[in-house]
Amino acid sequence: MDIKSETITVMGQDWNVGVMGPDDADQTLLLCNGIGASIETISPFSDHFKRTRLIAFDVPGVGKSPTPFSPYRLTNLTRMLDRILTELGVGRVNVFGVSWGGALAQQFVHDFQPRCRSLTLAATSAGMVMVPGKLKILRKLVTQKRYENPEHMMEIGAEIYGGDVAFNKELLRGHAMAMRAGDKRGYTYQLLAGVGWTSYLWLGRIKVPTLILMGEKDPIIPSINGKIMAKRMPNATVETVPCGHMFVLTQAADVADRVEAFIHDRAVEPA
Numbered sequence: 001m002d003i004k005s006e007t008i009t010v011m012g013q014d015w016n017v018g019v020m021g022p023d024d025a026d027q028t029l030l031l032c033n034g035i036g037a038s039i040e041t042i043s044p045f046s047d048h049f050k051r052t053r054l055i056a057f058d059v060p061g062v063g064k065s066p067t068p069f070s071p072y073r074l075t076n077l078t079r080m081l082d083r084i085l086t087e088l089g090v091g092r093v094n095v096f097g098v099s100w101g102g103a104l105a106q107q108f109v110h111d112f113q114p115r116c117r118s119l120t121l122a123a124t125s126a127g128m129v130m131v132p133g134k135l136k137i138l139r140k141l142v143t144q145k146r147y148e149n150p151e152h153m154m155e156i157g158a159e160i161y162g163g164d165v166a167f168n169k170e171l172l173r174g175h176a177m178a179m180r181a182g183d184k185r186g187y188t189y190q191l192l193a194g195v196g197w198t199s200y201l202w203l204g205r206i207k208v209p210t211l212i213l214m215g216e217k218d219p220i221i222p223s224i225n226g227k228i229m230a231k232r233m234p235n236a237t238v239e240t241v242p243c244g245h246m247f248v249l250t251q252a253a254d255v256a257d258r259v260e261a262f263i264h265d266r267a268v269e270p271a
Contacts, residue, residue: 003039003056005064010083016064017084018056020046025053027117027263030081030093032101032108035190038063045248048256052263055090057081059104061186071192074107082112091115094263098122098248099221100190106199109206118266119210120259123218123245125225126232127198132222203232209266210236213255218245 003018018039029052039056046054058065094117097105102124109116210233214226223240230236241247248255
């Protein structure tokens with residue numbers, strides 16, 4: 001799927017924004033990617049959507065979006081995303097977030113719920129109130145070296161992501177080569193945006209239909225976190241995927257089909 005990328009400036013910050021899929025699609029999906037991951041890394045997943053327009057972006061400090069002068073919080077990003085959608089002429093959207101992007105997706109729906117039809121969360125958690133993954137794995141996520149050095153990603157990828165990645169070196173290499181890492185300051189800002197953040201106290205206020213997908217063999221975010229979130233949400237369903245943290249890529253076709261069926265069947269119609 002071709003990515004039409006453009007620079008959109010909101011609140012003094014340049015964002016690299018990509019639009020994919022048919023222009024006449026009746027549903028739009030806003031894609032919130034994982035930490036340090038640029039638009040290009042989502043292509044193996046986005047390519048499988050057949051009847052949905054997709055909007056992806058590089059978070060400030062990642063890919064082609066320049067690093068801001070100072071750190072930000074997730075609420076700063078959601079306000080800018082809201083304005084970006086307005087600049088694109090997009091009204092209501094379905095929101096999808098994977099890993100770090102799952103936190104951003106939750107915050108966006110919380111802050112701009114009238115703009116949202118549905119929420120899909122993949123391999124993510126409620127933030128600080130979560131069951132953590134393996135400590136030795138989490139330590140390796142603090143540095144952005146795996147995004148700067150494809151060979152380093154090949155060395156540690158199977159261990160940190162788990163699941164099918166261990167058997168699909170071609171996919172892991174493709175993912176590593178697609179990375180467009182920002183500078184160390186940009187990566188640090190993404191880490192800092194999540195420090196102290198949790199959605200646990202207000203998840204009950206998210207009323208839109210929500211699909212939570214968790215990897216059964218995820219060493220970073222154990223699948224129990226999906227159940228923790230769903231228990232707090234009035235309209236959420238949890239499903240597991242027999243894979244690790246990167247199931248959005250390793251089982252891209254199946255996951256895309258699940259998400260597309262969900263948003264077309266359960267998306268909330270305008271009031």
